[in-house]
Amino acid sequence: MWTVCLCIAALVALSFVHWIHRWSNPRCNGNLPPGSMGLPLLGESLEFFASNSSSDIPPFVKERMKRYGPVFRTSLVGRPVIVSTNSDLNYYIFQQEGRLFQSWYPDTFTEIFGKQNVGSLHGFIYKYLKGMVLNLFGPESLRKMLTEVEQAANKSLDMWSRQETVELKDASAAMIFDLTAKKLISHDPEKSSENLRENFVAFIKGLISFPLNIPGTAYHKCLQGRKKAMTMLENMLEERRRRPNKVQRDFYDYVLEELQRKDTVLTEAVALDLMFVLLFASFETTSLAITFAIKMLAENPHVLKELTEEHDAILRKREDSELGLTWKEYKSMKFTFQVINETARLGNIVPGIFRKALKDIKYKEHTIPAGWAVMVCPPAVHLNPSTYKDPLQFNPWRWEESELKGASKNFMAFGGGMRFCVGTDFTKVQMAVFLHCLVTKYRWVLMKGGDIVRTPGLQFPNGLHIQISEKHKIRARGGRNHPSRQDDEEADHVYC
């Protein structure tokens, strides 16, 4: 009897040791990149998600680059992962989309964004959806949208300037959400009894959290937020079905038209998931970018000065001062686009882009095993001192150098290859127009907050509180660092 027990115990111990050994030494038909798989199951997730307040390459990645080189292995959220900080390998990964690599996000993301979100759809249906999104946010639509974007920015700024202070992260998120929701589903927050955006806010708070779905956890609230938002979107679509518009006006009209076609590949579930992703992608990312840009402008007055000059010049050149921005004026904002590029480079709003290896892939002396996840790490490329001199400096002028311009390999804030962000142009319009309205008409002072934390996603834990006032109608009130002052041209540039 004893011997049997002993044998079983020994067997259990042996297979445990074997399992641990297998965990830290995964099988590979070739030479695995160096690295550590961390603890069993947990891997190195805790180190990866540890927060840090610097804008530099995340310490997790930086330490491992030093120890193992530019390509290393690890384990995150239960998956073996190859991390690539090498711009050539990143480029190769983007170019081989659908052949050697495929878009892949952790299971928790799929749970949260729906099983049929754009990120995890492949092949035919994906191309179809992409066409649909480009139809909405492509250059032709954006040209028509310009005035609307200007009016939204104008209206928000006017409102904020009447408040004592405004928290820019939430306020700009609200501005962008309302505009996107209007374009997509003609949602008018002033006329609707339910607050669609509130559900998205609850959703976002738990997005990067431990996936424990029990009442009280952030993850649970996140799923609840998604559920409520989805129900609202469903009801709105149903409502539209009952009372259709005569001409196609928004995305829902388009969806209903498509669903009625016999040969369509679109289903209601796919359309609703897509709607959710678009609403989410548009307001969270762009509002982070706007907030980061304003923080950078406040910290770099010489950049603000040049930006203001560019936009004042646009107004001076305009023949009819009653008219709003034209597409030609928008296209002429050279320095503004440099500021936007620099914001995207240093902001690193997307800290990792995930793929899955479809086959064993040999790259230089290493092999990436089939089935493994691959994480492209944009911050490591954007903060590489041999490409970007003094990488932690916010320096829009660096984009004047011709080497940077064509060098798509060294700029991947919006991804690359086939899966390049479809919202890029939309984001640029939003940011450029917002900056235009802001710097031509207003000045602002930092009041409180503005600290950043990266977990590794960019966050503003205490927001960015600013006080905005009209340039030519200064009220007698002061910011944190200075008393109220005269409204002269000098002051425009010295403060804020």
Ligand code: HEM
């Ligand atoms: C600062 C703003 C933004 C940043 C930094 C950003 C970044 C990115 C990145 C890095 C990707 C590639 C993901 C991958 O390859 O797996 C991506 C894809 C995507 N983005 Fe954005 N994005 C921004 C704004 C937007 C906006 C405003 C929209 C919506 C209108 C949007 C919609 C999408 C969609 C639908 C995809 C998936 C495209 C695909 O899988 O082919 N993004 N974005």
Ligand SMILES: *[C@@H]1O[C@H](CO)[C@@H](O)[C@H](O)[C@H]1NC(C)=O
């Ligand atoms: C951020 O990381 C650096 C090392 O890269 C470390 O010295 C610093 O203490 C970290 N800061 C925080 C707030 O965790």
Ligand SMILES: *[C@@H]1O[C@H](CO)[C@@H](O)[C@H](O)[C@H]1NC(C)=O
């Ligand atoms: C911007 O807003 C102001 C007042 O809020 C208004 O007088 C002006 O016409 C608006 N301009 C545009 C282009 O919408």
Ligand SMILES: *[C@@H]1O[C@H](CO)[C@@H](O)[C@H](O)[C@H]1NC(C)=O
């Ligand atoms: C911004 O970056 C993109 C991608 O590298 C580049 O094509 C573009 O020319 C840059 N814009 C400016 C104004 O430098």
